Amino acid sequence: MYFDKIISYITILLSDINTHWQTIAPILIIRNEEEYDQAVERLNALI
Secondary structure: OHHHHHHHHHHHHHHHHHHHHHHHHHHHOOOOHHHHHHHHHHHHHHO
């Protein structure tokens, strides 16, 4: 019974994470060196 609750919780959590990840993935994924350089510039601006 305990493990069923854990599996249920993990399933719900993964569903929530997937929903949010689809929204923020384009912002966080770096595909090439140019995007990496841009990300470094943005992060340096925050410092």
